[in-house]
Amino acid sequence: MKALVIIYLTFMFISMYFMFFFFLVHIRNRTKLFEHPPKTKEKTISIIVPAYNEEECLEGTVRTVLDADYPIEKIFIVNDGSTDRTKEIAQKLAKEFPSKVILLDKPNSGKAPSINYALKHVKSELFAIVDADSYPDKDAISKMVGHFDDEKVGAVTSAILVKNRGKFIQNLQVMEYVIMAWTRKLLDFVGGVWATPGPLSIYRKSAVDKINGFDESNMTEDIEVAWHLVKEGYRVRMCLAAHTYTNVPVKIKGWLRQRIRWDIGGIQTIGKYKSSFLKNGMLGNFILPFFVMSMFIGLLGVGVFVTQGLRKIIGAFLLTGYSYMANTQVLSLQDVYFAPSVLNFIGGLLLVFGFIFTVLGLLCFQEGKFAREKFFTLLLYGTFYLTVYPIILVIAIYKMAIKDIKW
């Protein structure tokens, strides 16, 4: 068997394993997906809203949080040296709700330093981070708080969904965010939640104090903090019933910048916790290998795709040139004849499983209707959008190599 065939088969085996893994977890827990533990006792909670140039969304976000059906102790708006009207809007809100909203003003230094700055002022048992462009449902916090009755729970994250819809790239992200929320919930059943995204995640203050706050050198503090908590023996949970709507990038450039940042942060986190491999419970035995394997599969895929793609392009170029010289047709019926191989067969099977996987995830939410209406978007999501991931990973690695790391 050729080396390339072995690579393809390994790639397919690993992909199939993860797909079956998610299928099985879903089947075993399909009735429990939206369950959440009831609140048995009230816990005090504060909200941190880090904000950098968020004049368009900040007020809406703060008013949404104030409207929550769970009592909020304080809302700390951290103005991270904004150059627009963010500070002015925050001042207005602080004036309007003097007992609730507090403005913390500091020079620009990034999201993690802003959160750590706010943490010095937090006195409640729990605190939530809400990105300034995100809008939690009225009952989101109350659905999540019950998880903290378990003293081992260090953080709980919510289902992040897309608020701004309509454009093609946004519709693709609608599907992506639903699948991310669904798979994160499935990982929750095995204790494998690996991120507490910024739009809405709640933390136990004592747990975060124990790990000395958020890592200010990491590009994705929401991944790093989750890994750190798991390493320290805390559980990170996911509440699929708690929905938070966030604004996603509307332009390719912004989307690309966001994804590169996610990948760089992911790699930084792997680097930081590499010594935990096969140690520290779920972190070393599942989260880290799962994360590394996902990246490895992506890189392997892009490597094979680029190599084979280049061969095909150069081959087609040469074939056209030679055909011109010989005055023969470039493409004949003979070339179109296709004898499928075992790789085509298993690849086709994976594609079908992947499609079912995506539809299953979408159907768990009301987005099932959306998927039916946007069938073309669904097709493009499964065939094109996901294949771009590994390419972005390569760009992220390149940027890290040349030390071009910025938010």
Added chain:
Amino acid sequence: MFESQKHVFWQALLATILIFGLGLLIGFALEDARTSKISNMYTKSEIDLIDMRAQSDVYGIGTLDCGKVVEENIKFADRIYEEAKLLDKYQEASKLSDEIILEHKKYDLLRTLVWTNSIKIKQTCNASYHNIVYLYNYRNLGVEERAKQQVFSKMLQDLKDRQANNIMLIPIAADSDLASLNILLGTFNITSFPTILIDEKTKIENVENVTDIEQHL
């Protein structure tokens, strides 16, 4: 809660091994079926070739009907040329087993016999048709070599379409490691591939217009 879920890991592994194994088995069965098909075609062709050679021997006792022998030879060569194209397609799709390579080798030997038989017939019958032997490689091809060979195949297909029974087209993989073929290659001093050998005299090693090739006939 997490404890009750830990079985999912090995259950998923088991399901993957099962489905993936099934996929591989189907793949093996598919490749095996194709190899069997090629093997059957080869057996038929081999019988036909032996029959043709036997006919020559039988005619040798009496009077040789050159017209019939030439016609049957060209018809036979055309058939195994079509079979060769199918064999190449199947070989390209063969990922798990190397059995088809052996079939390819057997076919190359058969085609070498057709070539030597044709040389004899041309001499005996003073036939006017042309032997066009296409010698190519099929293992470890570079991008350029592959593109060049694809165009050579098309050039020869065009030539066959134009010349029909005026030429006998015999494609043979030169890297089949056959002693008889290697002797012939040495005899005609063929060292680079792909090469088109016309009537055991003219060698074409570069891409040419079909009309230019016709001028060598």
